[in-house]
Amino acid sequence: MNLEQLEQIAKEGIALAQDAQSLEQWRIQYLGRKSALSLFFNSLSKLSLQERKTQGEKANKIHKLLKNLYIIKKDEIEKGANELNKGSSNFLDITQPGDKKTQGHLHPLTLVSRDIIASFEKMGFSIIEGPEIEKEYYNFDALNIPADHPAREMWDTLWIKPTSKKQKSKTLLRTHTSPMQVRFMEKNQPPFRIIVPGRCFRYEATDSSHEIQFYQIEGLMVGEDINLSNFKAIISEIIKDIFKDNVSVRFRPSFFPFVSPGVEVDIRQELKGDKSNNNWLEIMGAGMVHPALFKRVDYENNRWQGFAFGLGVERIAMIKYKIDDIRLFFNPDIRFLEQF
């Protein structure tokens, strides 16, 4: 077979190849180790120097050409272009970008709050909200944190300036969502399960991990038999739901005046490979509701028990999206917002 003939037949052959299988057959036939071209290259040494040069060059050219045809055809078949264009006279370039449709973006704190709240709702928790400007009583006294007690220093407070000297009770920017525990229980009888999401404030100099304002999700579940073990189970389920299986949870003792015993919940990301930066991070303070709170809202003695917790939303968002500076949340920057 002469080379020109070979080229012609090969070209006709590839035009007929319609799928990956027939293309592969074509490749073996014309580019494979036992193809006419390969055999020809192997036999080059038998030719004269002059012939070797002219024929060799020609064969190389054909080899290159066939290889190119092969690549193009392969791409075509993979993208299914052939299929779409079959029997159609107007060519559709399916690789052309589609019409651009854009949306805005929700804030990462909205996204994370929704995730968390959705998990709790699945467990039957209702959403309740409370005021950001709060009475001293609900923020502190009702939660076993009397005035001038060292325990109050766990909550650095921004106070509202009284408008008149007659004002009896002081008001403040709530330092946590826990005031809603007492506010809610004053008006509702157990059993219940609620969450209270909302903005809170602390007297705090801002830096990459501290903010003067932040979001918390409070939780409260009270019934006749709601126990510490139930708390563990619910929180473990929820964290699994939020983070899939990528984190571990741990529960350790802690202290808050309005619970007994107090518990702190930490999570740790399960990183593959590099574990140097893998620390436990506090995400939640919690515990069994202190009986003094039940007494304060006139619940029947010794009948109810339950747990309460406060979850930091920014912490979860920072872990989830690997955000390293808390200030990004409240200083709107288009370059940040567009990433979510």
Next chain:
Amino acid sequence: MKVSYNWLKTLLKLNTTPEKLADILTMNFAETTVKSLGKRPVLDVELGSNQVAWASGHLSLAREIGACLGKKFVLPEPKIKENKTLAKNLLTLDIQTSNCKYYSARILQGVKVKESPQWLKERLSDCGIRPINNLVDAANYVMLETGQPLHVFDFDKLNSEQKTIIVRQAKNKEKINALDGQNYILNKEMMVIADKKQPIALAGIKGGQETGVNKETKNIILESANFVGNNIHLTSKNLGLKTDASWRFEHNIPFELTVYALDRLAGLIQQVAGGDILKGSVKKVKDISGWKQEKIEIPIKWENWEKFLGWPINKKKIIKNLSLLGFSLKEKKEYLLVTPPQFRNDLKIKEDVMGEVARLEGINRIVSVLPREQLKLPTKNEFWVFREKIKDWLKGCGLEEIYNYSFLSEKDKKSLPIQWQEKMIEIENPTSALTKYLRPTFLVNFLKNINYNFRFTDTIRFFEIGKVYSLKEESFVFGGVLAQKIKSNNQLFFQAKGILEGLMDSFGIGSHDYILKPLSKTRFSDLLKQGVAIYKEEDLIGVLGQPQDFLKKDYDCEGEIIYWEIGLSSLFNFINEEREFQSLPKYPAVIRDISFMIPQNILIDQVLRIIQGASPSYLEEVDLFDIYVGKNLPQGNKSLSFHLIFRSQKHTLENKEVDKEIEKIYKALKILGAKIR
């Protein structure tokens, strides 16, 4: 609190590594981290405010670690050799204030002040205290050991022949020159230790210069006392002076430490500074009733444990754990009668006691069991859902959601009109001038956002849902802003209006349900211009308009800006999401286009009402599809084009019938001044 690992190791004969110890403490006691390793590892134990009183010394901490490890740790008894001179012959105590519950003192004579031995200096530095001399160091060391703060006075520097220590409230404006070199001006609420002439120490917080020890000191008075925590806390807060001593005292340390620590200190000083310990201590109890606190007995039924903690725990384990913690127990058939150790002022109810057992067992280790509760759906929070729907709608419109601070600065306040300033809420103790007020509107923050983000983009589309605050109330609003650097022909206004109309429509609020009025009658007319106010009857729902020029100038914002602010509870009150199916039309519609010229000052709203009014029975829909102003039109006129859709519910409309309707509409429009084209 910094803790020396080697010290604890010696006390407990530990064989756990510092890391392992930190882990055990974290999981069973209080969060602990390893601060430094090497030859002298240091741990940082973050005591809970309930733990400071009884675990802020190495001995008490060793006792608690022992409980975690299942070992009973016994405090060593202090041993001292006294001489024959009676201390009480040389020193008188006069306790005049009930803020001092117990005061004890010892006297040493002939001590030699010098540098402390190396081991002592090392332990102090490991725990974060700078060594000074052997007397001061010894007092600090025993504080670190027992948790009881102590003080050493120079005996000879006390005024008057017969030495007297007086514990009293300070006089108003009385001064003390403290050991930190500062002068403090005191008031009646503050407690001092004084001699007959002047205060010689701020009780429980810091000693005074006048009676401090130095190289010449030979005879000393050791003080170990118990003060009312609250008083120490207030004084320390008001003077802005927090010390290792005040931190311990404000948590009400146990009484039994007073004499124990005094004797430990006397012994240690003799060891490192020589001298004679005088016979006996001088002590006074002010409040006998408080001295031995009432012995509490808490009965806990055996079945309570599992009910409260949620996992079965046998009697043996309960008893073992409580004994390790120093409880006295009486076992009964139905219940266990527990008495917490004297030093545990934090255990008052059965839940506290059960919590202690849970802590030692390890809350992390116990089983998790989901509650057996009724399968009950949560109550839907409609207002919450409403707000989240708004967010989704705006996201769909291509807006970015933002969260701003709730605060405005002093400067921001001044940039607002006076009527707005008057209603603003002020923070009593702002962190800086930037956080002095609460925002009464989103506008100021939004202008700052525009100024900042114009550095990165030419067009801005932001919205926020959050609270605004006034003296009257805090309320949820929904604010938004569209801004572009290049000015257009009111494009942004109609974009924003379209977004709001569409949003309201999605909640079933049609254009018939609200009224648009000029801004001028609202409080927003000071902030916005060329905009509209949306009313539901007499209630203002929200506003839409351009920020006034002075605001744009104050916040350095160029270009076209449209801002809106909608009160969410008012909007929420009038949403109507009920939908009722209407049967599909039986007869075809007839569509006609009309086009006419009309004076520019006639509002589209007026035109629409006229058209609809003119054909009440057949006109189904009116659709404005073109507005033209400019060439080919006489000055002061605009051309409007509408699709009109007619339909009858009873029969197929004939052309003649529709012509008649169109005639009626033309007639009505002509009264408005329209010229039909």
